[in-house]
Amino acid sequence: HVVTRASMLADIQDFKKYNINAVRTTHYPNDPLWYELCDQYGIYVVNEANIESHGYGYENGVTLAQNPIFAAQHMDRIQRMARRDINHPSIIYWSLGNEAGNGENFLKPYQWLKAYDPSRPVHYERSGRPDRESFKPRTTDIISWMYEQIPQIEKRHLDEDADRRAEEKRPFIWCEYSHAMGNSNGNFADYWKWVRSTRQAQGGFIWDWMDQGLQLKTDDGEIYYGYGGDFEPEGTYNDNNFCANGVIAADRTPHPGIWEVKKAYQPVRFKQLNTETYEVFNEYFFITTAGLSFSYVLIEDGNPVQEQKLEIDVIQPHEGVQLNIPFDYDFKSDREYFINFSVANEIEKPMMPVGHVIAEDQFLVKAVEKVMVPPIATARLKVKKNKKTGEFLVSGSNFSYQFSKEGYGLQSIVWDESEILKEPVAMSFWRAPVDNDYGAWNVAVNKSDESYFAFRDAGKKYTLQEVSSETEKTSFEISYTFDHPILQAINKITYRVEGDGTLKIQTKLEPSSESQLKYLPRYGVRLAIDRQYLNVEYYGRGPFENYSDRNTAANIGRYRAKVGDFYVPYIRPQENGYRTDVRSVNFLGSGSSGVGFEADSLMSFSAHRNPMEDFDPGNMKKQTHSIDIKPKEYIWLHIDSRQVGVGGDNSWTKEGLANPEYRIKESDYEFSFCMKPIR
Secondary structure (H helix, E strand, O other): OOOOHHHHHHHHHHHHHOOOOEEEOOOOOOOHHHHHHHHHHOOEEEEEOOOOOHHHOOOOOOOHHHOHHHHHHHHHHHHHHHHHHOOOOOEEEEEOOOOOOOOHHHHHHHHHHHHHOOOOOEEOOOOOOOOOOOOOOOOOOEEOOOOOOHHHHHHHHHHHHOOOOHHHOOOEEEEEEOOOOOOOOOOHHHHHHHHHHOOOEEEEEEOOOEOOOEEEEOOOOOEEEEOOOOOOOOOOOOOHHHHOOOOEOOOOOEOOHHHHHHHHHOOEEEEEEEOOEEEEEEOOOOOOOOOEEEEEEEEEOOEEEEEEEEOOOOOOOOOEEEEEOOOOOOOOOOOOEEEEEEEEEOOOEOOEOOOOEEEEEEEEEEOOOOOOOOOOOOOOOEEEEOOOOOOEEEEEOOEEEEEOOOOOOEEEEEEOOEEOEEEEEEEEOOOOOOHHHHHHOOOOOOHHHHHHHHHHHOOOOOEEEEEEEEEOOOEEEEEEEEEEOOOOEEEEEEEEEEOOOOEEEEEEEEEOOHHHHOOOOEEEEEEEEEOOOOEEEEEEEEOOOOEOOEOOOOEEEEEEEEHHHHOOOOOOOOOOOOEEEEEEEEEEOOOOOEEEEEEEEEEEEEEEOOOHHHHOOOOOOOOOOHHHOOOOOEEEEEEEEEEOOOOOOOOOOHHHOOOHHHOOOHHHOEEEEEEEEEO
C-alpha cells in the first residue's frame, strides 16, 4: 500500500471537514511531503521519533531506555528527525518516541534537542509521572499520559503542579485518548467541557484516524475489509481488530462518532444566557470570524418554522458577543421549540467550499406545557377469556390483541386483518457487545468476567409469578409479574388496550440489589415486525447513530430513513444504529399505513433487518465481518428506556466502559410507551 499525495490531501480535507487541526506522526517521522502539505494547509504537527520498545517492558533495569547498549540508537533517531524536519513551521513540538520506558537514553536526547531547537517544546509520554519508581529527571515539557482519565489527571498532575513555580508548570495534552475502536468515542463532549474549563489542559490526539483494514473480496466479488486473523497462518499471533481504531473506516466512510468530534472541536461556540439572549464566542487564536455567515432556525416539534440570517460584527480571536433574538412567533403550549444555530463559510477557503458548516448548536427555547387532558370516549372493546388456558382475546374495530401465559404475555397484534408481530414482545436486558465491552469483560484473561455475559440470558430465564387483569367498557388492562433470577429482580409488564386500538406498554423493574445491575446493558422491549414497514420517520436525535454518551452533535429533529440506513457496518459487527431522546417513531409501508410508537417521556430505539444475535458473537470476539450481516425476513425493533453508553476512554479495561452517568440508573427502571396503528 502506497500513501500517495492524493490520499494525504484527502486526509487533510477530512481534517478540515471535521474541525481537526492537529496530527501526531505515530510512531515515526512521516514522508517529507506530509509536512509540506501540513505547512501549506495549516495543520499542527507533533513530529515523533522512530522509537518504541514496548515489548521489552517499562520497568527499571529492563527498559531499553536504561540500557547503554542502545544509547546511540536513541540519540541517532531523534537527531535525524530534528535535522531533517526542523524548518517545517507546521511542527509545533517534538516527540522523543512512544512507549519505550524512560531513562538516560531519553534524558540525553531531550537535552540535545532543547539545545538544538530551543524554539519548540519536547514531549515524551512516559515522562513526568509521580510514581515512586519512575525516572525523575525531566524528559518532557508536556504531560501527555495516554488514556488517563480526568480525575487521575487532576490528582496526579494538576494538584501536584499547583505548588510548583510558574516556569516549572507543564500543560496537559493527551498524546492518545478516546480510543476509537469500533462503536466508541463515548463521553467525548465531557473531555472538552473539562479542557475548556481547565487552563492547563490543551486537548489531545484521538487514537486514531483511520481503520487499518485491508480490502478483500468474496468469491462472488463482494468487497469487505480484513483485519488481524484474516491473513496469518493458523496459530500465528494476531491482534484481531485492534488495527481498526479509526474515526473513519478503511474506505474513508466516516464513523458516526466523528460528528461528536467535529462538534466538540468546533471553533465557534454558542451559549444560551436565556431563551432570547445568546453568547457567540470565537475560539480561534489567530483569525477573526470574517468570511463566516451566521444563521438560526426555529424548530417547532422537530419542524423548521422560522429561519433568519444573523448580522454579527466580526468577532476578534478569543472574544465573544451577545445576541438578542426576540422571536416574532406565536408559541403553542402543546409543542416544544428549539433554536438551531449554524456557522458556515461565506467565502471559499482552502479545502473548505462556500457553505461548508463549521459549527452548530441547539438549545431548548420552550418545553411542552403539560396540560391535563380529559379522557376521550372511545369505542367499546370485546374481551373473550379462555377459562381453560387463561388466554384473552381483546378486539375492536379492525384490531385484536391476544394475551396468554406464554412468554411475556402479548402473543399477537392484528390490525386491519394483518398480523403485526413476527416475534412476540419480550423484555430485553442485553446488547451486542461493542469492542469496549470485550476489552472490559475479557474472559480469556479473567474468568470472573463471564458474570457480565449472564445478562445475555436475563430476558430468557424468568418465572411468571402473577397475572392480573381488569376489563372496562372501553379499555382492557393485563399485568404480568416475572421473577428474573439473573437480575435478582422482579419485573412487571402491563399492557393496556384502548378502544381505538392503541396499546400502552408499561414496565417496572424492582431489583433486590442495586449493585447487581451496575453494568446492566439495556432496559427495554424487543419485538419483530413485517419487513414491509421499512420507511422510518422519527422525532428525536439524529440523523446519525447516537448513544447517551455520544449524542451532543445529534440535534433533536424529525428524520426520515429506510430501516437499512440504520445499519453501521463496523469492520467487526457489533451493536450499532441506535437513536436516543426519541419522542416518537413510525414504521411505514409503501403507503401511509404502519406501526407507530410514542413515548410517555423519552425513549431510545434501534431498527435492523437482523436480530441482535447476528451482531453478537458470544463471550469472546469471533472473526466476523460486514459480509456476515445479510438482511433477513423481518424488522427487529428495540424500544428502550435506556441503553448504556459505548464508552471509549480505552478499549482494554473497565475504565473504558461508559462513565457512571451514562449507565442505567434506578430512574430508568420504569418505562412506558404507546404502540398504535397508523392508517
